[in-house]
Amino acid sequence: MFSLGLGRKQAPLLGIDIGSTAVKVVELARVGSASAHTYQVASCALETLPPTAVVEKKIADIQAVGESIRQAVTRCGTKAKAAAVAVPGSATITKVIPLSAGMKDAEMEGLIQLDADQYIPYPLDEVNLDFTVLGPAVTQGEVDVLLVATRHEVVDNLLAALAIAGLEAEVVDAEPYALENAATLTMGALAEGQTIAIADIGAQATRIQVVRNGRGLFSREQGFAAAQLLEEIQRRYSLKADEARRCLEAGELPGDFVAEVARPFAEALTQQIGRALQYYYSATSSKPADQILLAGGGAVLPELEQMVSSRLGILAYVANPFAHMTLGPRVPGQLIQRHGPALALAVGLALRGFD
Ligand SMILES: Nc1ncnc2c1ncn2[C@@H]1O[C@H](COP(=O)(O)OP(=O)(O)OP(=O)(O)O)[C@@H](O)[C@H]1O
Ligand SMILES: [Mg+2]
Numbered sequence: 001m002f003s004l005g006l007g008r009k010q011a012p013l014l015g016i017d018i019g020s021t022a023v024k025v026v027e028l029a030r031v032g033s034a035s036a037h038t039y040q041v042a043s044c045a046l047e048t049l050p051p052t053a054v055v056e057k058k059i060a061d062i063q064a065v066g067e068s069i070r071q072a073v074t075r076c077g078t079k080a081k082a083a084a085v086a087v088p089g090s091a092t093i094t095k096v097i098p099l100s101a102g103m104k105d106a107e108m109e110g111l112i113q114l115d116a117d118q119y120i121p122y123p124l125d126e127v128n129l130d131f132t133v134l135g136p137a138v139t140q141g142e143v144d145v146l147l148v149a150t151r152h153e154v155v156d157n158l159l160a161a162l163a164i165a166g167l168e169a170e171v172v173d174a175e176p177y178a179l180e181n182a183a184t185l186t187m188g189a190l191a192e193g194q195t196i197a198i199a200d201i202g203a204q205a206t207r208i209q210v211v212r213n214g215r216g217l218f219s220r221e222q223g224f225a226a227a228q229l230l231e232e233i234q235r236r237y238s239l240k241a242d243e244a245r246r247c248l249e250a251g252e253l254p255g256d257f258v259a260e261v262a263r264p265f266a267e268a269l270t271q272q273i274g275r276a277l278q279y280y281y282s283a284t285s286s287k288p289a290d291q292i293l294l295a296g297g298g299a300v301l302p303e304l305e306q307m308v309s310s311r312l313g314i315l316a317y318v319a320n321p322f323a324h325m326t327l328g329p330r331v332p333g334q335l336i337q338r339h340g341p342a343l344a345l346a347v348g349l350a351l352r353g354f355d
Helices: 062-076 105-119 152-164 175-191 228-235 243-252 257-284 304-312 333-354
Strands: 014-018 022-032 036-050 084-087 094-102 127-136 142-151 168-174 195-202 206-212 215-222 291-295 315-318 326-327
Touching: 014 062, 014 333, 022 062, 022 333, 036 062, 036 333, 062 152, 084 152, 084 175, 084 333, 094 105, 105 127, 105 142, 127 152, 127 326, 142 152, 152 168, 168 175, 168 304, 168 333, 175 195, 175 206, 175 215, 175 291, 175 333, 195 257, 206 257, 215 257, 228 243, 228 257, 228 304, 257 304, 291 304, 291 333
Parallel strands: 014 084, 036 326, 084 168, 195 291, 291 315
Antiparallel strands: 014 022, 022 036, 094 142, 127 142, 195 206, 206 215
16 A cells, blocks of 8 residues: 555645646745744745646656756755645545554555455556544544555656656655645634634646535535636737736736736635535535635736625635744745745645644
């Protein structure tokens, strides 16, 4: 059984998010006593990827991804060689099963392996399988166990890209769990007893999740994301792809951009987020989320925060995963300030070092 590292305990790790547009690296250090600690960002870098490197959330060019990881790691000045990476939610199959409480890990592993073909719709020799105990199940004397299966190919490509950069994967997580981790940290004590929705608005996909007391309740990925916004910018202002992106990120688009492009896009995105949440509420008879965190590069789209708040009736915030952290001497403050919401997943991965 290959470990996805869901229950690992060791520090420190480089959290490496291989997104469609960039490789993002975050390394954290825990400061203070065990009972009252905070985190310091020890190193951080973002390296843009060529457009052909990651296609439809899959690594298409291992060499290009590996080189970008190497450059990001060199730039951030870390000596760490162990990494935590994640496979997209769309590349994993998860299942929660009840097992009797009090079993040792090895016993549980044996039992799961024996029955795994009941839960996983792939031949077992084609997948990496991991599990973690979530907590007490509904039935007394049982615990809920989360099974996560990922096709070998997806994990192998990640490991090969890391190897090019001279790194080894200590943890292969699934994106939704890493993001939950980052969100729970960001909210701190405010998260207790709250149902938190998260929307990670990336370049190729928007992932919508719901978390309560650190436990994921819902996760869905959809294809409506910043790439559609960039296409509209290119079309309307006759710009090439790289110019469109540069102008968007630098806030250098014509005066009608907010009214003509950003606002309609924010409306459509809000609708997509609202629909996914509605589906979750009605499928599970749950009450609406108390708050919604906006993460990913698209989170800072003008007017999005206000629109999500007012249309969905949920308090929306742009996520700042570094809110309660100090910055180490090697870390460029500008990078954290400009790309904070897009670094949430890398922060969640780096946090795996302290599980
Ligand atoms: N101010 C902004 N408003 C809207 N979108 C923006 C803004 N700044 C950057 N973006 C977009 O955010 C995207 C990058 O976000 P992010 O880094 O979260 O994506 P990714 O992780 O590489 O992609 P994915 O998660 O889909 O694989 C780019 O497409 C970029 O154009
Ligand atoms: Mg992303």
